[in-house]
Amino acid sequence: MSVLTSTREPASDTRAVHGLLAGHRWPVVIVAGLLMGVSWQPFNLWPAALVAIPAFTLAVRGVRARRAFGLGYLFGLAMLTVTISWVHVLGVPVAALLSTFEALFFGLLGVALMLVGRLRWWPLAAACCWVLCEFGYARIPFGGFGWSRIGYTMVDTPLSGFFPFLGVAGVGFLLALIAHLIAWTCLQLIGNRRWIRALAPTAAGLILLPGLGYAASFYQPEPAGGTHGSVKVGIVQGNVPGRGIEALGRARTVTNNHLSETINLITKARLGLVDQPDFILWPENSTDIDPLRDAQTRQVVQSATSLAGVPILVGAVMEGPGPDERQTSALWWDPQRGVLARYDKRNLVPFGEYIPFRDQLLPLIPILRQVGAQSVPGTEPGVLKVSLPDGRRIAVGDVICFELAYDRTIAETITNGAQLMMVQSNNATYGGTGQIAQQFAITRARAMETRREIAVATTDSVSGFIDRNGKVVNRTSEFTAASMTVTMPLRTAVTPAIRFGGWLDVGLALLAVAALVVAAAGQRGFGPQGFGRVREDGRGRSAADTGREKAAQ
Helix, strand or coil: CCCCCCCHHHHHHHHHHHHHHCCCHHHHHHHHHHHHHCCCCCCCCHHHHHHHHHHHHHHCCCCCHHHHHHHHHHHHHHHHHHHCHHHHHHCHHHHHHHHHHHHHHHHHHHHHHHHHCCCCCHHHHHHHHHHHHHHHHCCCCCCCCHHHCHHHHHCCCHHHHHHHHHHHHHHHHHHHHHHHHHHHHHHHHHCCCCHHHHHHHHHHHHHHHHHHHHHHCCCCCCCCCCCCCEEEEEEEECCCCCCHHHCCCCHHHHHHHHHHHHHHHHHHHHCCCCCCCCEEECCCCCECCCCCCCHHHHHHHHHHHHHHCCCEEEEEEEECCCCCEEEEEEEEEECCCEEEEEEECCCCCECCCECCCHHHHCCCCHHHHHHCCEECCCCCCCEEEEECCCCCEEEEEEEEHHHHHCHHHHHHHHHCCCCEEEEEECCHHHCCCHHHHHHHHHHHHHHHHHCCCEEEEECCCCCEEECCCCCEEEECCCCCCEEEEEEEECCCCCCHHHHHHHHHHHHHHHHHHHHHHHHHHHHCCCCCHHHHHHCECCCCCEHHHHHHHHHHC
């Protein structure tokens, strides 16, 4: 019999779960979803995931597909209501629409978990199904919204040691595997199995995987100081007027604030209070007015670079390339020669930076006109090959805000030669919400995954410096102007996660698809011999059990 083939045990276990949860599945998935939600920042109660995932899995076990979808949808809705509640600053209808749509993927996950629960090695298959779910909603539609991937909850756990080897998808898989081993143990105990047999696999997973993760955390592909020297980077957070969605309404004030804080940083450097930077990092939207077309804005930025005496990586909104179009860009602005290199943001926020089906939707939803000109994505990786004042040539890697959620964008930045990692962000709209802490946690995960230090500049919250192990070395407070100089080694080593992580993500998703095909075939009696003997009805009974009950009647 195939290792994927079901046995008689799952049917009896499912009947036990059915009896235990009878009439309580809906409350269970709601509570599980809320618990899952608080496993992310800003709550960071990551152990809640080890309760939420098993509870969800057991709740959909042995039910019909339609009910499994409903339970999964409710789980996803409860989870997302907590996790991405910060979207409400764009309007409660926007938050409601996003949550109700994204919850569809968890409805499908509920069906998937129900199906693979019939397989002998279902904890492994179920963990792959979580990867498949995240693979989908991180890409579909309009590039996806992969902000709530479960791997991001693991930045402060022993599993974080796996980031440079397995990436975000692989760490999420390991979390799901441990959680489903816990669910498997619960089934064994409910089914009156021997407790040693029931606890052994889960205990092994809870000891072995974190232990390996802790050992993996010592992996460093390069010396602490790098192999090509280091660069001193000035980080400027200029602050913005106001809070919430109106925070960037006074674009010239925002740019002037960054000029002022740059002067403050350079003054401290010349007094010997901080190191003199080799270049300065400004955040995304440090100017919302195209400095190449607006003379006043150009003069402010040029003044900043001239006073500093070093280049500034400026976050700017640029007009074009066509009429009523714009691009969010990073400009390498040299004090003497102006803009020498440019990177255009590739991963844009749908309905925030651009409107899908704009010509069709604008007449129907006039409020979308507030989005402004249609943003156009860039086409090249975020690597700027530039010169420092001392003549050194370096490759600066740049990731702009929302792009942090995209594995491919991060990987292509590194594999195209970036020696330093910069993150430019505008979090002003989400000040005071959980989005700030979530994005910083994602940035920490990327530092661990790449084994690269990351400098973060935001308009007003939270800027800072993260070392290659994901440790926060420096960070600013929200709603303040602040600046610092940090030393960043120049690195060239590429971790296994960056080199092979994309293949792992796809491979685990394909394993989930294969498991679903086998499970679905077995349910219909078309699979291996074992499936035909253990097909379960909607109440978790096998076909053989149903036949015996009818005979007894």
